[in-house]
Amino acid sequence: MRWYYRTAKIDPDLRKTFEQHGLGTMQNLLAAHDRTFVHKGRGTNADGVRSDLLPWLTEQYQRAETWETWSLTMEVAITVFVLVEVIIAFRR
16 A cells, blocks of 8 residues: 655656656557657657656556555545444434
8 A cells, every 4th residue: 555656756858758658658668678759859769768767657656556545545434434424323
């Protein structure tokens, strides 16, 4: 369970490019090693931005895990509140 995630310290322009291409595309480019993607109108090799790409991918997974943790927390809280309300209603 993760309650927060750390934002990767990467170039803002690269962050924007990674977000435009998406998580799946950037994973595939990293695994292929021989593919390029467009960054600032030029072809860029994934190996050349590996030091920014890996922390960004980690951030994306942490973000998803954080979302799941908070969703589960809210479900538990709602269940507890409903249970308390039912107990109060039966005691009347």
